[in-house]
Amino acid sequence: xxxxxxxxxxxxxxxxxxxxxxxxxxxRPNPKGNRPRTKTRPTYDxxxxxxxxxxxxxxxxxxxxxxxITATKARELGKKSxxxxxxxxxxxxxxxxxxxxxxxxxxxxRTTLLRRSADDTDEVxxxxxxxxxxxxxxxxxxxxxxxxxxxxxYLVAAFDAGLDPVLCVTKTDLADPAPFxxxxxxxxxxxxTSRSDDVPFEAxxxxxxxxxxxxxxxxxxxxxxxxxxxxxxxxxTGVVNAVTGxxxxxxxxxxxxxxxxxxxxxxxxxxxxxxxxxxEPANVFRAFASHAxxxxxPADGIPLDQAHDWEIVDRVQDGxxxxxxxxxxxxxxxxxxxxxxxxxxAD
Numbered sequence: 001x002x003x004x005x006x007x008x009x010x011x012x013x014x015x016x017x018x019x020x021x022x023x024x025x026x027x028r029p030n031p032k033g034n035r036p037r038t039k040t041r042p043t044y045d046x047x048x049x050x051x052x053x054x055x056x057x058x059x060x061x062x063x064x065x066x067x068x069i070t071a072t073k074a075r076e077l078g079k080k081s082x083x084x085x086x087x088x089x090x091x092x093x094x095x096x097x098x099x100x101x102x103x104x105x106x107x108x109x110r111t112t113l114l115r116r117s118a119d120d121t122d123e124v125x126x127x128x129x130x131x132x133x134x135x136x137x138x139x140x141x142x143x144x145x146x147x148x149x150x151x152x153x154y155l156v157a158a159f160d161a162g163l164d165p166v167l168c169v170t171k172t173d174l175a176d177p178a179p180f181x182x183x184x185x186x187x188x189x190x191x192x193t194s195r196s197d198d199v200p201f202e203a204x205x206x207x208x209x210x211x212x213x214x215x216x217x218x219x220x221x222x223x224x225x226x227x228x229x230x231x232x233x234x235x236x237t238g239v240v241n242a243v244t245g246x247x248x249x250x251x252x253x254x255x256x257x258x259x260x261x262x263x264x265x266x267x268x269x270x271x272x273x274x275x276x277x278x279x280e281p282a283n284v285f286r287a288f289a290s291h292a293x294x295x296x297x298p299a300d301g302i303p304l305d306q307a308h309d310w311e312i313v314d315r316v317q318d319g320x321x322x323x324x325x326x327x328x329x330x331x332x333x334x335x336x337x338x339x340x341x342x343x344x345x346a347d
Contacts, residue, residue: 044091052084052088083129084128113130135154136213159286160276166190170226204226214266
C-alpha cells in the first residue's frame with residue numbers, strides 16, 4: 001500500500017472508504033456569505049437634499065445650498081432615471097471639495113415631466129427635464145426658416161407635461177414674424193420677440209423670474225445665445241449652414257443655469273424632430289385651439305376622447321378660428337394620423 005492509500009494517516013491498512021471523511025472537513029466560514037439578508041432598506045431620513053442641475057456621462061451636478069457638487073447614482077436605484085430638474089437625496093461626501101463624490105439614493109416624485117420619443121409610433125419615451133414650470137419655445141423668424149408644425153409638437157408636449165408654454169421669436173430684424181405668428185392667433189399664447197442686436201431683457205425677466213423654465217428649439221435659432229445673455233453663461237453658440245439651412249448642434253446636454261434676477265432656465269440640446277409617441281391623442285387638442293374655451297359635452301355615440309376633435313372641426317367650419325383655422329386643422333389631423341389616431345371630422 002502506498003502512502004496516499006492510507007486515508008486516516010495511521011500507517012495501517014484499516015482505512016474506511018474515503019467518502020465518509022469528506023463530511024469531516026472543516027470549512028472556514030465566509031463572513032459575507034453567512035451575513036443574514038434583510039429586506040429592510042435604509043430610510044435616509046438624514047440625507048442631504050439637492051436639485052439636479054446637469055447630467056454628464058453618469059455624473060450629476062447637484063445644487064446643495066448655493067454650491068453645485070458632483071454625485072453618482074446609487075446602485076439601489078436600479079434602472080430609475082435621474083434627469084436635470086430632479087429633486088434628490090444625497091449621502092456620502094457632499095462637501096463639494098475637488099475629488100469628492102456623493103451618491104444619489106432617492107429621487108422625489110416629479111411634479112412635471114417633459115418627454116419625447118424617437119417618432120410618433122415609438123412608445124419608448126426619453127425623459128428630458130423634470131419639475132419645470134414652463135416651456136420657452138424658441139423659434140427664429142428667419143435663418144433658419146420657422147417650422148409651424150414643429151412648434152405644434154412642442155406645444156403638445158408642453159400641455160401634456162403640465163407646462164405653461166411661452167413662444168419666443170428671435171431674429172425679427174431679418175424677417176417680419178407676423179405671418180408666422182398668425183398660425184397661432186387662435187391660441188391664448190404668451191409671445192416674446194427678439195432682434196439679433198437687441199435682447200428684450202425686461203420682457204424675458206417678466207417671463208422667467210421666479211420660475212423654472214425649460215427651453216426647446218430647432219438647432220440654430222439662437223437659443224443658446226439667448227440663454228447666455230440672460231444668465232451670463234458662455235454656452236457654445238453656432239451658425240446656420242448656408243447650403244442646408246439647418247443649424248449646427250452646439251449643446252449636447254441639458255443644464256440648469258441661474259437667471260440673473262432670479263429663477264432658473266434649463267437649456268436643452270437643439271432638435272430637428274420631436275416624437276409624441278407617448279402622448280394620448282386626447283391631449284393634443286389644447287395645442288390647436290385656446291385652452292380657455294370650454295369643451296362641449298360629447299354627443300351620443302361620440303367617444304369622450306374624440307369630443308375635442310369634433311369641437312375643433314365645428315369651430316373651423318363656423319369661422320371661429322379665423323383664416324388660419326383650416327391650416328390649424330390640417331396640422332392637427334396630420335399629427336393625429338402620425339400618432340395612429342382617427343382623422344377627426346372625416347366622413
